[in-house]
Amino acid sequence: MFTMVRRFIKTGLGFLGLGLLLGAYLLIRRELEGVFPDRYLVSAHVHAVGVGFMMFMILGVALWLFPKPAKEDTRYQPARIEAAYWILVIATAVRVLSEAARASVDTTWLRAMVLAAGLGQIVGLAVYFY
Numbered sequence: 001m002f003t004m005v006r007r008f009i010k011t012g013l014g015f016l017g018l019g020l021l022l023g024a025y026l027l028i029r030r031e032l033e034g035v036f037p038d039r040y041l042v043s044a045h046v047h048a049v050g051v052g053f054m055m056f057m058i059l060g061v062a063l064w065l066f067p068k069p070a071k072e073d074t075r076y077q078p079a080r081i082e083a084a085y086w087i088l089v090i091a092t093a094v095r096v097l098s099e100a101a102r103a104s105v106d107t108t109w110l111r112a113m114v115l116a117a118g119l120g121q122i123v124g125l126a127v128y129f130y
Contacts, residue, residue, distance in 0.1 A: 088120075
């Protein structure tokens with residue numbers, strides 16, 4: 001297992017931890033305080049677990065399972081995978097944090113951050129699969 005595979009998997013586990021903490025907070029507030037979760041906190045939770053954890057795990061395992069291309073194959077470039085990783089990790093983290101912040105603050109710049117992060121996730125996946 002090489003470095004990028006481990007990096008994708010460890011990042012996925014980090015997002016899982018964040019998602020579990022946020023999920024526990026939402027569950028405690030709902031069951032003990034009777035406060036139904038805000039839709040932005042639910043979205044942040046879904047992006048941490050569903051996108052952050054699942055996507056990074058799938059992409060990391062895919063890198064591990066698929067055979068490396070031949071040396072003469074110029075389509076595979078490790079720098080492109082690393083670029084995709086950084087675009088995805090930054091965009092997903094910004095998406096989770098900005099969605100969570102929207103639960104208490106609703107400003108135009110925060111909406112723009114959510115939108116930019118969502119588009120960044122699309123770009124990161126496009127770079128990965130290219």
